[in-house]
Amino acid sequence: MELFLHQLLAGIATGGIYACMALAVVMIYQSIDHFNFAQGEMAMFSTYIAWQLMAWGCPYWIAFILTIVISFIGGVVIERGLFKPIRNAPVLSHIIVFIAMFSILNSVAGFTWEYTIKSFPSPFPSQPLFNNRLIGAHDLGMIAITLILLVLLYVLFRHTRLGLAMRAAAANPDSARLVGIRVGWMVALGWGLAAAIGAVAGMMIAPVVFLEPNMMLGILLYGLAGAVVGGLTSPVGAVLGGFAVGIVENLAGTFVPVVGKELKLTIALVLIVAVLMVKPSGLFGRAAVSRV
Amino acid sequence: MTTREDIADSAVAVPRLGGLTLRTWQRVLTIIVLLIALALPAVLKNFHVFQLTLVMIYAIAILGLNLLTGINGQFSLGHSAFYAIGAYTTAILMDRFGVPYFLTLPVAGIVCLIAGFLFGLPALRLEGLYLALATFALAVATPQLLKLSILEHWTGGVQGIVIIKPDAPFGLPLSQDRWLYYFTLAILIFMFLAAMRLVASRTGRALKAIRDNPLAAKAMGIDTAFYKSMAFGVSALYTGVAGSLGAIVVQFVAPDSFTFFLAVSFLVGLVVGGVGSIPGALIGGLFIMYIPNLAEQVSKGLAWAVYGAILILVIYVMPTGAAGFVRLVTGRLTRLMSSNR
Numbered sequence: 150m151e152l153f154l155h156q157l158l159a160g161i162a163t164g165g166i167y168a169c170m171a172l173a174v175v176m177i178y179q180s181i182d183h184f185n186f187a188q189g190e191m192a193m194f195s196t197y198i199a200w201q202l203m204a205w206g207c208p209y210w211i212a213f214i215l216t217i218v219i220s221f222i223g224g225v226v227i228e229r230g231l232f233k234p235i236r237n238a239p240v241l242s243h244i245i246v247f248i249a250m251f252s253i254l255n256s257v258a259g260f261t262w263e264y265t266i267k268s269f270p271s272p273f274p275s276q277p278l279f280n281n282r283l284i285g286a287h288d289l290g291m292i293a294i295t296l297i298l299l300v301l302l303y304v305l306f307r308h309t310r311l312g313l314a315m316r317a318a319a320a321n322p323d324s325a326r327l328v329g330i331r332v333g334w335m336v337a338l339g340w341g342l343a344a345a346i347g348a349v350a351g352m353m354i355a356p357v358v359f360l361e362p363n364m365m366l367g368i369l370l371y372g373l374a375g376a377v378v379g380g381l382t383s384p385v386g387a388v389l390g391g392f393a394v395g396i397v398e399n400l401a402g403t404f405v406p407v408v409g410k411e412l413k414l415t416i417a418l419v420l421i422v423a424v425l426m427v428k429p430s431g432l433f434g435r436a437a438v439s440r441v
Numbered sequence: 442m443t444t445r446e447d448i449a450d451s452a453v454a455v456p457r458l459g460g461l462t463l464r465t466w467q468r469v470l471t472i473i474v475l476l477i478a479l480a481l482p483a484v485l486k487n488f489h490v491f492q493l494t495l496v497m498i499y500a501i502a503i504l505g506l507n508l509l510t511g512i513n514g515q516f517s518l519g520h521s522a523f524y525a526i527g528a529y530t531t532a533i534l535m536d537r538f539g540v541p542y543f544l545t546l547p548v549a550g551i552v553c554l555i556a557g558f559l560f561g562l563p564a565l566r567l568e569g570l571y572l573a574l575a576t577f578a579l580a581v582a583t584p585q586l587l588k589l590s591i592l593e594h595w596t597g598g599v600q601g602i603v604i605i606k607p608d609a610p611f612g613l614p615l616s617q618d619r620w621l622y623y624f625t626l627a628i629l630i631f632m633f634l635a636a637m638r639l640v641a642s643r644t645g646r647a648l649k650a651i652r653d654n655p656l657a658a659k660a661m662g663i664d665t666a667f668y669k670s671m672a673f674g675v676s677a678l679y680t681g682v683a684g685s686l687g688a689i690v691v692q693f694v695a696p697d698s699f700t701f702f703l704a705v706s707f708l709v710g711l712v713v714g715g716v717g718s719i720p721g722a723l724i725g726g727l728f729i730m731y732i733p734n735l736a737e738q739v740s741k742g743l744a745w746a747v748y749g750a751i752l753i754l755v756i757y758v759m760p761t762g763a764a765g766f767v768r769l770v771t772g773r774l775t776r777l778m779s780s781n782r
Contacts, residue, residue, distance in 0.1 A: 256745035
């Protein structure tokens with residue numbers, strides 16, 4: 150029982166990482182109706198920017214905020230510069246550009262900051278909170294920040310005109326344009342937001358997995374699994390899905406014999422396929438209805 | 442009796458380029474490419490012959506992906522898995538059972554057909570993005586599954602399997618690489634012809650109908666579930682045969698040769714060559730074979746950044762791939778010519 154509880158809490162802790170990433174995934178999906186395969190690399194790049202700022206002597210929280218701002222601008226610039234010119238190209242061409250971005254960001258990060266593993270500071274105290282022995286302060290802090298992000302996004306999307314305009318632009322670009330929404334800029338804004346959330350996720354994840362150009366690859370897959378399990382249309386679902394993936398991964402790794410350490414990524418696969426089989430729109434998502 | 446050509450000649454609307462119809466141009470080009478392909482090994486070094494063999498193998502794999510994505514409209518980011526299954530089937534048969542290499546090809550094809558069909562069944566419920574995600578997960582999981590300790594007896598675990606390169610049969614005076622080049626070329630021609638027949642057939646029309654409008658296709662009485670899973674199966678068969686050839690040519694299989702990166706390469710080849718175009722697969726094969734090398738020559742440290750930049754450039758210049766680009770150019774040229782007349 151002790152072991153079970155330990156693994157459960159460890160699962161929630163790693164689940165927090167996936168939840169962060171899943172949230173970023175769902176965000177960009179909601180605002181551009183595509184999935185960005187370079188999302189993880191964008192987050193990685195932002196984390197390097199934060200690291201660089203701190204190496205130049207910036208205090209943590211100033212670097213944190215600066216990185217978010219830089220990432221936001223970066224996201225908008227990428228959309229305006231790279232994706233606006235090929236707006237009418239087929240979806241597959243977009244995916245190829247995502248792949249190109251992936252390799253560019255990865256390669257440039259490796260070239261600029263080298264492939265050696267760097268440690269990244271955590272803003273939270275290293276002593277566990279309330280002297281408990283089950284969950285570290287950083288894990289708790291990470292979960293708290295994920296939840297704060299979630300609330301902020303909820304407020305933005307449900308209770309502001311801007312959020313409404315962004316949702317409209319994603320759901321039905323033509324009609325949105327007819328009622329005077331600047332669809333192009335809404336999409337760019339969505340990119341900026343997704344990049345900013347990715348930056349937060351990266352800075353929260355880096356103290357746990359350490360900073361290196363390939364740090365996001367496995368995490369992106371788990372984040373995806375979380376997003377799909379929870380439903381790509383629901384930010385709350387994505388966060389819960391992220392936690393679920395973390396818990397399942399840890400428990401299966403401990404209690405199922407052969408699966409153990411060898412097949413951790415495969416668990417994500419099985420989870421994705423299993424959920425999609427039973428409920429294609431995810432546990433908390435809405436089924437897409439289209440007019441024939 | 443009038444043949445099809447007569448009718449085409451008498452019709453006014455047939456576009457012509459330099460006095461020949463586009464169809465004739467196509468035939469002439471095909472023959473020229475074939476002749477060059479036959480003559481190349483005589484003038485190239487063994488290593489370049491080996492590279493060209495890989496180009497053809499990639500072309501077969503891309504063609505497989507094209508049948509699924511271009512013709513049937515289903516996405517896959519997981520074709521490295523089928524390539525791996527084909528490669529491992531051949532390697533295990535040759536290494537553990539001493540089966541001759543050419544006999545392993547059909548076996549690998551059938552194994553992949555079944556694997557693809559089975560994966561296609563759950564994929565029926567998934568569309569577009571969700572299917573891409575599920576296949577993405579498949580691609581990421583494949584190397585891990587191959588490394589699994591309980592399968593090590595068969596797969597050789599992390600070390601993989603080394604196989605012996607076959608000699609030319611009947612005492613032909615060809616080096617091993619040249620023989621495999623011609624062997625692969627023969628398979629490639631067979632696979633391409635088969636794909637063209639398939640696309641032009643009743644089945645091909647059903648597949649395209651499902652791509653263009655699944656609901657209408659269903660209403661017309663097309664068994665969408667069957668055709669969609671079958672498209673997955675046939676696509677996996679093509680990619681599996683490519684994987685099998687790849688194992689023979691490279692003489693080696695190991696889990697880390699079949700990562701997600703390979704699946705992405707196939708996808709890049711597909712889009713660069715032209716989605717839905719059968720000859721485009723060859724262009725795609727050339728691209729994914731030579732462009733990474735070219736990028737490395739430009740800059741060693743930033744090779745992948747250069748590759749990415751080239752990729753973006755290609756998409757900007759030809760958003761619909763090489764095939765779409767050729768269509769565009771020939772269209773413009775014919776209009777230009779006819780307006781001059």
